Amino acid sequence: MNIKEALRIYFIMGSNNCGHHEPLDVLKQAIDGGITMFQFREKGSGALIGEAKKQFARDCFRLCKQANVPFIVNDDVDLAIEIGADGVHVGQDDLDAGIVRQKLGQDKIIGVSSHTLQESKAAIEAGADYIGMGPVYATTTKLDTNPVAGTTAIQETREHFPQFPIVAIGGLQADNFTPAIEAGADGISIISAIASVPNPKEATEKLVSTMKEVINDA
Numbered sequence: 001m002n003i004k005e006a007l008r009i010y011f012i013m014g015s016n017n018c019g020h021h022e023p024l025d026v027l028k029q030a031i032d033g034g035i036t037m038f039q040f041r042e043k044g045s046g047a048l049i050g051e052a053k054k055q056f057a058r059d060c061f062r063l064c065k066q067a068n069v070p071f072i073v074n075d076d077v078d079l080a081i082e083i084g085a086d087g088v089h090v091g092q093d094d095l096d097a098g099i100v101r102q103k104l105g106q107d108k109i110i111g112v113s114s115h116t117l118q119e120s121k122a123a124i125e126a127g128a129d130y131i132g133m134g135p136v137y138a139t140t141t142k143l144d145t146n147p148v149a150g151t152t153a154i155q156e157t158r159e160h161f162p163q164f165p166i167v168a169i170g171g172l173q174a175d176n177f178t179p180a181i182e183a184g185a186d187g188i189s190i191i192s193a194i195a196s197v198p199n200p201k202e203a204t205e206k207l208v209s210t211m212k213e214v215i216n217d218a
């Protein structure tokens with residue numbers, strides 16, 4: 001699969017991000033709306049744990065599999081291996097990407113969060129398949145984010161790594177994500193603009209159509 005195309009509309013969700021609908025219904029609507037990749041990110045207040053978390057992951061994975069949407073697990077490498085996920089996303093304070101690669105093997109997708117050119121360099125050298133950079137704008141979805149970064153770090157990494165897959169994240173909406181693409185991101189990662197709105201399918205369709213205007217092959 002073409003990782004840059006998979007990064008176009010990269011939906012991230014946990015059960016506690018869902019405002020108006022049951023989590024699986026939100027995911028179904030997002031898939032129907034045209035998301036290109038999904039990240040299972042079950043963490044924070046009220047997140048499921050243990051068997052309930054595992055079962056929720058399996059249910060989400062089944063929906064993604066049926067729609068050929070790549071399924072990525074946030075942080076939890078063991079869960080990813082146990083259910084046969086398509087990959088893992090780790091932050092700077094999680095397992096090193098090199099170790100994740102040893103555990104997952106070459107044919108899985110490994111994403112790493114990066115906030116600086118230095119962190120991008122390290123992630124690329126460690127064998128990451130993409131980097132997630134932000135927060136581009138303020139967000140209340142993740143409470144311990146780094147300071148709002150704008151698009152400077154994306155631009156800097158893009159200048160040093162003209163072809164490496166980058167996805168932007170943080171406070172992104174249909175009416176504000178274009179600068180991140182213009183700075184060099186290949187796609188956008190979204191939580192609340194899809195998960196916590198009354199009509200997730202419509203919100204996703206709007207993101208997809210806007211992305212098509214910005215990237216003509218989207």
Ligand SMILES: Cc1ncsc1CCOP(=O)(O)O
Nearest residue numbers: 139141142170171190191192
């Ligand atoms: C996981 C994460 N990492 C940086 S910002 C963020 C939260 C993004 O959520 P939203 O799309 O609702 O701003």
Ligand SMILES: C=C1C=NC(C)=NC1=N
Nearest residue numbers: 089113132133167169189
């Ligand atoms: C923090 C993150 C940054 N980027 C991506 C793609 N996912 C995350 N969970």
Ligand SMILES: [Mg+2]
Nearest residue numbers: 075090091094
């Ligand atoms: Mg993490």
